Amino acid sequence: MRTNPERRQALLDGAIEVLAAEGARGLTFRAVDKQAGVPAGTASNYFANRDELLTQAGIRFYEVIAPSAEAMAQVSNGPRTKEHIAVLMREVVSRLESHRTAYLALLELRLEATRRPELRAVLTERVRADVEFNIRNHLASGLPGDADSVLLLYLALNWLIVEHLTLPGIFTEEQSLALIETAVERAIPG
Template sequence: MRTNPERRQALLDAAIEVLAAEGARGLTFRAVDKQAGVPAGTASNYFANRDELLTQAGIRFYEVIQPTEETMALVSNGPKTKEHITTLMKEVVGRLESHRTAYLALLELRLEATRRPELRAVLTERVRADLDFNVRNHLASEMPGDADSVLLLYLALNWLIVEHLTLPGIFDERQSLALIKTAVERAIPS
């Protein structure tokens, strides 16, 4: 297997684009090579099989959507208010929506994980780690709310993002912002 990290990352980014555009059935080595603009056969030199490509694309998604250091500083150092949590939740929704193809690829990967135990294990581990990280950071920052508040916001906002990316006419921006605020108000008791 080849080990050029930049090429591998470019191939995984191309795999994410293919997943978003063509779905899991469209994810082939040939499609990834074409999307990445590399010679035919390149992806097969980096990934042993399609399962490995799917699994590595799942890992790559989480690298792509990481919050910036500035955002993490806002969590730690920002005001300890519901209004600030609402601002942070708007940032999360906006960040995930700005990575439209990556999020759509994740939806494809999650469906594919129902049939592929290795992919399911990777995604389960990663989502669990993210949830634990978010709960731990929320509690450590002494923001209002508890662990259940974080989990409720995770569930509510993920579905709002799905609506935006798959059926964008359901909620306009004004409604979405109001729903984020309402989710925070209801998830975090006074």
């Protein structure tokens, strides 16, 4: 297998774009090569098979959507209020929505994971680790709320993002902002 990290990343980014545009059925080495702008046959030099490409695209998603250092600093350095949690949640929603194709690709990967045990294992481990990180980070920050608060916000805001990206006409921007505020208000006790 080839090891050029820049080309591998370009191929995985191409795979994410193909997944978002064509779905899992459209994910072929040829489609990824074309999307990445590389010679035909390149993807097959980097990934042993389609399953490996799917799995690696799932891992790449989390690299693409990772919060910036500034966003992470807001958790630790901001005021310890529900209002600040709402600010943080708006940033999360905005960040994920700004990576529309990556999030749509993740939805495709989740559906594909129902049929592919290796992909399901990778995504389950990654999502579980992400949720546990968010809980630990929230509790350590001293922000109001507990582990259940984090889980409720995780579930509510993920579905709001799905609505925005798949059926954008359901909620206006104002409704979405109000829903974020309401989710924080109801998920954080006191």
